Amino acid sequence: APADGVAWSMNLTRTRQINDKEYSCLSPTGGGFHNPERFLDAWFGAYKEQEAAAADPNAPLRALVACWNGQQGYDLLVEGSSQLERALGKENVDIRICDAFEKGAGMVGWPRNYRELAKYSLVVLEQIPTSAFSEVQLQNLRRYMENGGRMVVTGVPYESKIEPPRTWETTAFKDILPVRAGAVIRKRQAVEIRKPESLLFKGMASAAPFSIWVDMGCAAVEGADVLAVAKGESGEPMPFISVKAVGKGGTLHFNAAGSTVMPAESLLRSNDFCRSPAYPLFWDNLVQYLTG
Numbered sequence: 001a002p003a004d005g006v007a008w009s010m011n012l013t014r015t016r017q018i019n020d021k022e023y024s025c026l027s028p029t030g031g032g033f034h035n036p037e038r039f040l041d042a043w044f045g046a047y048k049e050q051e052a053a054a055a056d057p058n059a060p061l062r063a064l065v066a067c068w069n070g071q072q073g074y075d076l077l078v079e080g081s082s083q084l085e086r087a088l089g090k091e092n093v094d095i096r097i098c099d100a101f102e103k104g105a106g107m108v109g110w111p112r113n114y115r116e117l118a119k120y121s122l123v124v125l126e127q128i129p130t131s132a133f134s135e136v137q138l139q140n141l142r143r144y145m146e147n148g149g150r151m152v153v154t155g156v157p158y159e160s161k162i163e164p165p166r167t168w169e170t171t172a173f174k175d176i177l178p179v180r181a182g183a184v185i186r187k188r189q190a191v192e193i194r195k196p197e198s199l200l201f202k203g204m205a206s207a208a209p210f211s212i213w214v215d216m217g218c219a220a221v222e223g224a225d226v227l228a229v230a231k232g233e234s235g236e237p238m239p240f241i242s243v244k245a246v247g248k249g250g251t252l253h254f255n256a257a258g259s260t261v262m263p264a265e266s267l268l269r270s271n272d273f274c275r276s277p278a279y280p281l282f283w284d285n286l287v288q289y290l291t292g
Contacts, residue, residue, distance in 0.1 A: 004045025009112070011039045027134055038106050038134045041113065061088050061291055062119060065095045066107055067126040083283035084124065094120075098132045107132050114140045118149070121291050127155035130171050138172040145176065146247030150290035153177060154254045178224035178244035178253045188212065189230035191240055191273055198227050199289045200241065203281055210273040212240065212256055230255065252290065 002008070013033045016022035025033060027040045063084045084093045096107045110133070111117040117140050130138065145151055191210040193201055212230060220226050224244045229237035243252045256274060273279060 002044040006044045007041040008044075009036060009039040010042045027136070035106055040136065060092050061121040061287065062092045062094070063088055063122040063124060064111075064117075064120040065093060065124045065126065066098070066110070066128045066132070067095065068098055068128075081124075081126075083280065084122075084287070086280065087284050087287050098128060106134065107137075110137060111140070112137075114143050117141070117144050118147070120149070122150050122152065122287070124152045125154070130173065135171065142172045142176060142246070145249035145251065148248040150249050150252070151176075152252045152254060152286070152290070154256055175221075176244070176246050176251055178221060178226075178242040178251060179218040179239050179255070180221050181218050189238070189240075191228060192231055192237070193228045195225075195227045200227060200282065200285050202285050204278045204285075210276060210278075212273045218253075218255060250290075252286070 011033070012026040014022065014024045023033075027038055065081045065084065067081065081093060081095050096109050098107050107128075111119075117123075123141065123144065133141070141151065188211055191212050193204075195201075196204075218239060220239045220242055221244070224239070224242045226239050226242045228241040230240040231237050238255070239253065240255050241252070242255075244250055273282075
């Protein structure tokens, strides 16, 4: 028999083919039953809460990046993975991907429990919907931030089709993000730095004529601190970089759309923020800003 403290991954499922068909399971998979990334851990013997090990102050910073598969993740305009590899070292950045073309696909290799997640100094979600995570994984992310973890979310967190319907506002993330999503309309907008004194913009000219291709579908929520905005022809500002405290940690939202959804000619703009010399400096500042 398994020893005390051993955990097996499992799920309980039910199929009913008589009259009204039913497909249900203890841990919803978002699609077919055979999706191990969505299974739960079953502990044998007496369960003991898995506490995270105390952080080693001399250990290198580690980052966990969640993105789509190679066609829609690694070539994101915001280049979170490549910028972090440059700032922290490639060996300290773990990338986990989700198949953008498989309904209900989960994040492959994502930490299954809080203890694994707590090993990271920073988590980056690159336009990933809640449907890529199980409810337990979302709860672990919330706990991670409440205990001092930092998270970066890029773009507008949109939702892929999943049954039952689920949005960021109906999960453990409902009050974590500094913005709420609306209709996604992608446009190029001028960037205005509202708080140039912030460490995020150290060494960057606040009057630099940057522009950015943004998702025009978000608004700041109560408790958010908007550090920079994007302003269109109408002059109506929209959060571009905003932060929100969550327990001992917090979330930074970076509203930039991926290159896969941009017109090719837009990539040639000489004043594009993500293609400017200031962009690598911004990520260096961001790491220092979030991890202290």
